[in-house]
Amino acid sequence: MNISNNIAAPCLLIAAMIILILFQSVFFTNSDVVYTEPVGGQSLQSDQIIDENIDFIALNNIKYKPDKFFILAVISNICAFLLPAVFYIKLKGAGYSKNLKLDLPKPKYIALVIYMFLVLISGTVLINSLMFYFGGPAANIESVLPFMFFTGGNPVYDMGILISFVILPAFCEELFFRAVLSAEYEKYGAFCAVIITSAAFAMSHFSLKFFPSYFFAAIIFYILAKITNSVLYAMILHAGYNFCSIYLLDKLLGVLKFEQNRVIFIFLISIILIIFINLVLNNLEGIYYKKAYGNEPSPVVLPENKRRGTIIVKLSKSFFSPTFLAAIIIFIIYIFI
Secondary structure (H helix, E strand, C coil): CCCCHHHHHHHHHHHHHHHHHHHHHHHCCCCCCECCCCCCCHHHHCCCCCCCCCCCEEECCEEECHHHHHHHHHHHHHHHHHHHHHHHHHHHCCCHHHHCCECCCCHHHHHHHHHHHHHHHHHHHHHHHHHHHCCCCCCCHHHHCCCCEECCCCHHHHHHHHHHHHHHHHHHHHHHHHHHHHHHHHHHCHHHHHHHHHHHHHHCCCCCCCHHHHHHHHHHHHHHHHHHCEHHHHHHHHHHHHHHHHHCHHHHHHHHHCHHHHHHHHHHHHHHHHHHHHHHHHHHHHHHHHHHHCCCCCCCCCCHHHCCCCHHHHHHHHHCCHHHHHHHHHHHHHHHC
16 A cells, blocks of 8 residues: 555654553543652652552652553553554555564674663763753752652562563564654655654653653664664663663762762763764674675665655655644644643
8 A cells, every 4th residue: 555654654653642642641640540649758769668568659759559550551552652553564565564674683783782772871871961960950860860760669560660661662662663664764765764753752752851862862773773674673772771761870860969070970971972982883884894795785775766855855855744743743732731
């Protein structure tokens, strides 16, 4: 079935955003799911005190009933990303799956995955550190952490977080953004695909504050999926990113609590990021050298008939399509209203 990617692909994004808004604004705020009283005190932002009898889970200072919270988290990911992606693949018909980067992970890319993971984490830490540094007197560590969970040390709740906020989102979102959505925009070239899908990924998280870090992460996921032709590697990287955002980012940024540490910490993270980027580039050089002399197809070269027109024209044609603009409007309305 021939469907214009300028119309259909952003419609997928709009559907996902509307479903997410429905869950966040209706289901997750229902009195059967959330406790009306807010979480008080800083002690609930860590699991230093283990109490398996706690009957709630706290996310960003809001208390939820654990069973319904985790069920909703799983259902929202499936409804917003997995089902629309599967439906769209079926709609496009036989042969479409060959465009979705579904190759099995190859061992020769393991070093690249590790280096890109290091770039991802150091880059995210740098972005969030800069947000804190330029946030003014009102800035605090909690304000630059996208997730703050409290489980009371309950292992069942910890497992629930691991499944519903680490593993499942990585699988569903990568299938949606780096497989289906990027396959549509790659008709305009890889540059257009990475910009549009990364912006779409960042918008789907409905956070203006964390838009830069989500956008950066999405670029890394796309580059890895494109080079390896395996969205499975991107899923693994995404799961690692989620894990670090939930469990490690607060510890890495904890040094920013001391004013004398801030400038030197940002400087050191910048140097570390440059080193890791250099490792990635050196690894890519080896990969493409082997491809050039091994008669392997380059993962970023498009057929001649798909490279017509300038990058700006292609990007503008995608970015200013009515349906993608509608997705931007939904994002802005939800953020500011």
